[in-house]
Amino acid sequence: MDGLDLDVLVGKLDVTRKVRLLTGATSWRTHAEPDVGLRSIVVSDGPIGVRGQGWDERSTSLALPSPTALAATWDVELVGRLGRLLAAEARRKGVDVLLAPTLNLHRSPFAGRHFECYSEDPLLTARIGAAYITGVQNGGVAATAKHYVANDSETERMTLNADVDERTLHEVYLVPFEAAVEAGVWVVMSAYNGVNGTTMSESPLLEEPLKGSWGFDGLVVSDWGAVRSTEASARAAQDLAMPGPESPWNDLEKAVVNGDVPESALDLKVRRLLRLAARVGALNGATAESPEVEAPLELLREAVAASTVLLRNDGALPLSPGVKVAVLGPNAATARIQGGGSAGVYPESVVSFVDGLEEVTEVVHTAGVRLADRPAPLTTGNARHPHHDEPGVLVRLLDADGAELTAEHRFLGRILEVPLVDGAHTVEVHGKLAVDVDGRWRLSVAGFGRLTLDVDGVRVVDEDVPLDTDDPAVIHLTPPYRHADVRLEAGTTVDLVARRELRKDTGTATVLAADPPRLSEADELALAVELARTSDVAVVVVGTTDEIESEGFDRTSLALPGRQDELVRAVRAVNDKTIVVVNSGGPVELPWRDEVAAVLLTWFPGQEAGHGLADVLFGVREPGGRLPTTWAAAQQDLPVSNVVPKDGVLRYDEGLHIGYRAWRRANQEPAYWFGHGLGYTTWAYEQVTATADGVKVRLRNTGERAGREVVQVYVTRPESEIERPERHLAGWATATAAPGETVEVDVEVPERAYQHWTPEGWATEPGGFTLLIGPSAGDTPLTMGERSPRVAE
Template identity: 85%
Template sequence: MDEPDLGLLVDKLDVTRKVRLLTGAAGWRTHDEPDIGLRSVVVSDGPIGVRGQGWDERSTSLALPSPTALAATWDVDLVRRLGVLLAAEARRKGVDVLLAPTLNLHRSPFAGRHFECYSEDPLLTARIGAAYITGVQSGGVAATAKHYVANDSETERMTLDADVDERTLHEVYLVPFEAAVEAGVWVVMSAYNGVNGVTMSESPLLDEPLKGSWVFDGLVVSDWGAIRSTAPSARAAQDLAMPGPESPWNDLAAAVENGEVPESALDLKVERLLRLASRVGALNGGTSRKPQVDAPLDLLREAVAAGTVLLRNDGVLPLAPGVKIAVLGPNAATARIQGGGSAGVYPESVVSFVDGLEEVAEVVHTAGVRLQDRPAPLTTANARHPHHGEPGVLVRLLDADGAELSAEHRFLGRVLEVPLVDGARTIEVHAKLDVDVTGEWTISVAGFGRLTVDLDGTRLVDEDVPLDTDDPAVIHLTPPYRQATAHLEAGTAVDLVARRELRENTGTATVLAADPPRLSDADELARAVGLARTSDVAVVVVGTTDEIESEGFDRTSLALPGRQDELVRAVRAVNDRTVVVVNSGGPVELPWRDEVAAVLLTWFPGQEAGHGLADVLLGVREPGGRLPTTWPAAQQDVPVSNVQPDHGVLRYDEGLHVGYRAWHRAGTAPAYWFGHGLGYTTWAYETVTATESGVRVRLRNTGNRPGREVVQVYVTRPTSTIDRPDRWLAAWTTTAAAPGETVEVDIDIPERAYQHWTTTGWTTEPGHFTLLVGPSSATTPLTLQHHP
């Protein structure tokens, strides 16, 4: 469809109406302007699904594997197909713009939002991100490349200043965003942080290279609340302030009138907003495309296996049919399918690891250890509406006198958003809790302001919780808990009422939770050991919690929480066919990794977690994943670990040497290198020869099963006259072969692989480079000299 004359439409608006369009109308939509045929543009968080406008568990979404899992596939076509699925989800929910993908890097494994980013390598991030963008936008839905740029840690994320040299910016952190623009992305999100002394919503980097040499013609939207000035950010190449309706940009009319901001700057911003609206069908009565995806759950199931990385296997996998499996671990029955924070969605159903394996094998289960996670909110499984008895909870808004203003039947005790009405002073969450275990229960409430909990009319909690943060992830998603204990009898139902006071700027997030008594740690561990001893195979699922991997804070430890390491070793002591499944979004320490029969990494695998794992364990599908980031043996070995700003400045002193590059430079061996992954067969790399556009590699499947291989090409130049990494990823491709089959693959290597950034732009150092070819950054059996 031809683009309408946007300048003509802009000319129809006066300054006041232009200013109105440049700040959101609400949290998740822009203003309309009927006089020029513009409807509101609706946006939604991603990247693993499309939540829609706000947080409401009644509005369910398909939940994809985490971005780390998608990058682990090294499969651009699969990621593109998943992007199409997200476009279909967006249109089902009336969403025009998906706020994803996140193109920041795994600069450090301690980064709290590690799971939401793809990789430590800029090229892998670039290609996977571009595939995601292409898939989403093929359905007429805008993708959003975020967070531009150097938003690679969560500590002081709203205000930190990233100190990054110019060459590192261009060769590392800007690379994925440049690829996004080349892929035709329609929206770029400016980050909270600053870079080299300037906050990103005012940064010259929005102009050059983004809108300058890269020729980005789309819209630059702020991260939510990231615009903190009027004239300085408006004079920059920032286009839209979100959310609304309150914003520093509400004063732009006065800034134009007094000459601080030229009206022409507003015109350019409005024009870009209208271009976005035209592309998504929100202008002049445009219609939205409605992509269709057949069998979406099958696609999600395929993606779980494709991203699962087999780190170690002594031959126990794949399992033979008919085995008895002890499925153990705290994440086995309640798999962690997504990371914490604004990226969260509500899937209609989740297939846990226990559920998936029970469909194909004889399974026994216990947790084995207990994790100290956040309290468990009430659900439809244990709570009923206090009046009509349907599963769920009653949520009410009350006025200052306690009179009801509104009421909703909700499914969870974790209520993040409630539509506010005038005069509301209190949120109340009320339910009947069905007690199934006798003993000391822990009853909890979360929120800001005065919090109370009553059990059968008796006050358990009454405390005032002051607002001590301005981080929206904490205010709206993870408010603090207060709790008490009560002795409850199995077979009874108790009345629980939680209330929280509504205060200015504290959001509406309110949680009512109830946790039953559990076996002692010793008894639970003994039970797990007993089941492992009498089973053919023990599958131990270990992982992290919401309090470890989440938006809003960085990690301080890479150790598995609780007594999970002890569980693995206790089970291994009684069953030498112990398979450990690691359910985390980013690296964790695996001190027992060489003691067990096999180690599988599932990341946060999305709602088809159990089905995907069952396919891999039973050999229906090969574990297709390869590591998108290096996994350390011990956290003290990590060569780039700094995520803590010093007086507000986070210095990227490591420069180009991030991830496997830093490990090679340090000369320290990690547990598993970038690119590593075993599959269910073995490969011999036989020859590499030069082609006009790259290299041709011959390899042979030397195992007894068909398999898929990710053939990786790295560049190195030890004799370079400039500072360079030991090696860097230049290209890759995938191939498949039957047992004993030999295949040849051609791999194109772009010119940029040999170039470096200087003050005058990209240039190539004269002389020879060496190409390293193999299955990981550290295993490269083939070499070739090349002169660009």
């Protein structure tokens, strides 16, 4: 940007062209303006991969572990490397702006988008988010801190008003965004929701503290469709309305002419857009270069192990070479690698848990139980193009008379986007299903409008599905299904044709799915038990589904769906070496956790899921993860659980006390504390001493293997005259040591850790504070007062 005068460029534009620049040209592009050397800026959803400008399975993307998994690493260096990998992916796909990271908090484990956020703790979220931003932007691609702010619930997310007091807002929910600005983030996204009575695209919080005291000089983009007014949002510090080309800002020229919006407001917004363009190489013919990165799949494999949390281990892990392993559970052969919603990508390949373990040992497998999940779309594995017998399906756009307008060969029966043309009336998905099992198959079609499904020319579904939502995640990603059960014969091929009528504002998402008959539940469970009984080790993979953890809705239960708890206990009854792998994005109830030999959390681990788990189970790598959020034993124990707005208002009545802070205030014991996680060695915390900027902690590896420990420091002040959390995270550092080795680590405790927010700004209560040091929020064996450190008794 050296020598670039943005004011001169802005001065070349009249009001008409300024207004045009401030709304997207499409869903994923901004307008170009050749007169000032501006090309279109391309944006893409994140955060676990770079999808690109469309939902097309033919354009594959690397799939990283979920944000909960990244936070579980407590490793800013690793997250920075992953961010740089995403920058390279973005450049490969022609993307300038990645719409990630999500910096909202785990206010409650019921939040449907829990998996896409990092942590319940603002500091952990801040540091991991800042590392992600730095990694992405070091590759010349803009990161986007979202969703500013208090977008912590999916229920009524488009319209709810978050009622949050100012101190809580500044000490908890704004903290990660402030850190993002300090890290130099180039884009911030304003949320759908309102805060304290004002929708965020019109909120004064965009000006102060974001652009004011924090000094954010980047662009504020709206969440998609979050700009709902013309004058009010344009007078606010909102800069870009997405998507386009239609938005309330199309009327801005009239508002300027009428004096309702000053032209100077447009100038400020355009200047920020041009500054972003300069940063990403979209101005004056700049060429965006792709950064060099390390071997992607090896990095993703490393990340799986680094994020895996070992909750419990009675000595069963790591496994010895040569053991026979029964790999059981509904997620074992089709691991859930990512959450539902706009964060989804299409990886070129996925290593399931069964696949990964089969590479290193003898494996037998069955699901054991079934889950009520969305139907399975046709794939290249079971469907053929109706005309040339290539794997996949034929997708056509038809006019009102049924004449073909366009046709393309697709790989999946889940078609989220189809390029529309004039006269388009119907989307058709047509494929030949290879039937490999006798019995009653469930055949399904999804979409809005009139849906039909024909099987060998016989109509089995014909229904009109009205649009009953304005949530884009539902409209464009998870439209409703209609089903028919049809008896099919193994060895045959049947012709399936699904059609959906296109109506205004209903998108183009259309799905053709086919689910085969299965064993009875009793027979499936019996088979799993028999395989476990005749194996050395039983690995049971349990988890959630797309219908439980996804953008667009919150959870109502923390229980594992289906009969998974029953499966775990039935397997444990016949095999003492039962290891449970939890494949979920957020907390679930684990009622059998103390009955099994070991419990591991893999979160949504990305495409290298199976390789990473195999590395951990067989001790090639240590399970490096530590919990980024507290896990309850039962949902009725939760001290903060309200995610349901009342009369459109969601009250943050708990104030500062979320996550482990709420558990400490309630004097309740969770199943597992924030920060908890075991490795394959043990540690003794021996001494803490004060340093100029924090503390020095001495600890010793007391086990028989080398290992890594996350040393956590918490601030407490029980006799405080102001309300404050019983303790809160102030900093952490990692230690590595060989067996028997003693090491020292320095942990910085910044001044902010002792401060509280007041209407006049940040302040520090006079007197001393106590530091608590240990491996989790519930286990702090070392204590240091203001002046005289001592070992806690």
